[in-house]
Amino acid sequence: MTTNTDRVQDRAARHPPRTPEDLRSHRWFGINDLRSFGHRSRMKQMGYAPEEFTGRPVIAIVNTWSGLAHCHAHFPQRVEDVKRGVLQAGGFPVEIPVMALPENFVKPTTMLYRNLLAMEVEENLRSQPIDGAVLMGGCDKTTPALLMGAASAGLPAIFMPAGPMLRGNWRGQVLGSGSDIWKYWDERRAGNITDADWEEMEAGIARSDGVCMTMGTAATMTALAEVLGMALPGSSSIPAPDANHPRMASACGRRAVELVWADIVPSDIMTPAAFDNAIRASAALAGSTNAIIHLIALARRCGVPLALDRFDELSAGVPVLADIRPSGRFLMEDFYYAGGLPALLTRLRDRLDLTQRNIDGRSLGEILDRATVWNDEVIRPLDKPVSTLDGLAVLRGNLAPDGCVMKPSAAEPRLLQHTGPAIVFDDYNQMAAAIDREDLDVTADHVMVLRNAGPQGGPGMPEWGMLPIPTKLVKAGVRDMVRLSDARMSGTSYGACILHIAPESFVGGPLALVQNGDMIQLDVPERRLTLLVAEDELARRRAVWTPPARHYPRGYGALFSAHTGQADSGCDLDFLQAAGQIAEPEIH
Known part of the structure; x- marks a missing residue:
């Protein structure tokens, strides 16, 4: 290789x-x-x-800041830090603002716009007098979008991660963004905490600049950018308010200039073996399931034909070693002080390709030689993992012929083999309207099914996959159920949630044929998800199925719907998936 x-x-x-x-x-x-x-x-x-500006490398500082980009609120200052580094190395820095994708605020989902941001990055780098780039991102979709655009542009680039926010706090308890919201929301619905308690949490759960400090999609993707070699060693877990963060930003500026003179481009760094390393690292982190979609899309931009089954193959037997919420107890600030990503990778040394190069010029082996785990509680030894359950499982069956995914380590073990009747919701609004009804005909054994939430059905495949437990069951003490959908879920979510079912129901996938009361069988050890309905009955249902109307008649939404791939192919636009550097522009 x-x-x-x-x-x-x-x-x-x-x-x-x-x-x-x-x-x-x-x-x-x-x-x-x-x-x-x-x-x-x-x-x-x-x-x-x-x-x-003549005779010097022109470095684009690609900035995903906006007045609503809460996780990137510190980026105006970080631009100045990066500029300082570029100037020190003899380059000429120019700030290039691109689309911000603030998670929570963008509707229906930031995933709808990941490919648009990737296009914007690619076209900005292609069309202007740019020699190299510093990619400033971190909030969920910004990391893959920036890397996808830079990979397609084929210019020297380095990724500067936004860094996690500080720990949340409420009445002496540590709060983790996302994970604790879901937990305490159920307690509020059960009547165990008051409205006043809830309001206090709002002011304490996100108390600094930076991305979610749990192992959500943001922390997962910045960590994987580092494993892939596109971010400086140790940079992905530096808390945003830490003084090491602006120093790291300045170092990114200096290195960007060096990359231009050396003519090192993203496809030189992100090789097939680098993606294999990232998959194994994600398993040990119990990383977000969203990483699967993003890594597949990014790999294909680099000419690497990464397939869904590769994740199951490489994740098998990799224990969860990062004791970070939602799978563990701690937060990203603790992870940083415990040694960060290089320290965790020392635990996996025998499973990694150590010849892979980081953007700083060193091999992974050289980086790990200098890494140390400082806290065995946060970064567990191999013989004392957080969980021996797989951090990821790829399932197939007649409900998901092209695959679906699940985090076994985040589910109650009793549900990993389960058969129960379906309760079906045709869309998110139907589910939201029904979930609090006391007369809802549902038990803890039911399998909750949400459809029309995939790439085209959502549209954009929103993070609706952690379906809320019906209120009547929450009050009875139920905290996990089998839930399946063609949606994604937040990396901060947890539970027995089967996600990314492909093909999605909106385009006629088998999920579209499920009816209330149908028996569904989940068998995670066997990697099977089966609708226990006879094939002739499914054929009858398929014959009378009618495709839903498209969501968008115009604009980017129409472009996305016409060209997006399914989850198993990374949800990239079909005309962007080909690898290779973009054509140079004519200059007039």
């Missing part, structure tokens, strides 16, 4: 050390013709002298 060390060495052999004339920006600024006159004059219009 070709490693990224081989790729970097091959590139160095093909390309001698670069000169200022080799820079992409030289085509805009360095040529003595009418076009370059116009380009230089506009730079001078902004107050820049030619010696500032």
Whole structure:
């Protein structure tokens, strides 16, 4: 197998050390013709002298900040920190604002817009005088979108993670964003906490800049960006308010300039073996199931044909070692002080390809030689894991012929083999209207089914997969049930939730044929999800099934619906999946 060390060495052999004339920006600024006159004059219009931007790598600081991007509220200052590093290394920094995707605020879901942000990143880098980039992201979809866009652009780039927020606090109890919301919401519905208690939590659960401090999608994806080699070692778990964070940002700026001179691009770093490392690391972290979709999409942008079954194959037998909520007890701040991601990877050393290179130029083996676990409670030894249950399982069967996923470690063990009658909701609003009804005909043995929540049905595959337990059951003490859907769920969620069922119901997948009372069998050890209905009956139902109307008649939503893939293919747009550098623009 070709490693990224081989790729970097091959590139160095093909390309001698670069000169200022080799820079992409030289085509805009360095040529003595009418076009370059116009380009230089506009730079001078902004107050820049030619010696500032000619003959120097132009580094785009791709910023996903906005006034509603709560997790990225510190990014205006981090831009200045990155600029400092770029200038120190002899580059010319330019801030390029791109679409912000603040989780919670964007409806129906940020996932609808991940591909749009990836397109925006790619086109910004392609169309302007950019030599390299620092990618500033962290909140759930920003990390994969930035990496996807940069991979397709084929320019040198480094990822700067936003960092987790500080621990939440309520009446002396540590709160974790997302995970504790779900837990205490059930307690409120059960009448065990008051409205005043709930309001106090609102003010204590998110108390600093940064992304969710649980092992949600944000923490998972920034960690995997580091495992893939696109972020500096140890950078993904630095808390956003920590003084190490701006120092890391400045280091990203310096390294971006060096990457341009070395002509190292994302596909040199993100190799098949790097993705295998990321899958194993995600299992040990009990990472978000959303990572599966994002890694598949990103891998295919890099020319790596990553398939869903690879996750099950590589995750099998990898114990959960990060004792972080929702699967564990601690939070990302604790993880950072325990040694962070490099420390955790030392526990997996024998399962990783140590030849893979980080964006800083070192191999993974060299990085792990200097890493230490400082707290065995937070980062568990192999013989004392958080759980020996798989952090991920890929299931198949007549309900999910193209696969679906589950986190066994986050479910009550009794539910890993379960057969029960279906209670079906055709959409989220129907489910939300019914869930609090005292007369809802449901028991703890039922299998809750939500459909029309996939890539096209949602639209955008919202995080509706952790269906709420019906209120009458919550009051009776039930805290987990088998729930299945073609939706995603937040990485901060938990429970016996089967997700990403493909193909989705909206396009006629088998989920569309389930009826109330149908028996559904879940067998996680056997990796099976089965609708216990005869094939001739399913054929009859399929013959009378009518496709729903499309959600969007125009705009990006219509483009997304016409071209998005299913969950098992990464939900990328079909015309963006091909690997390879984009064509260089004509300069006029």
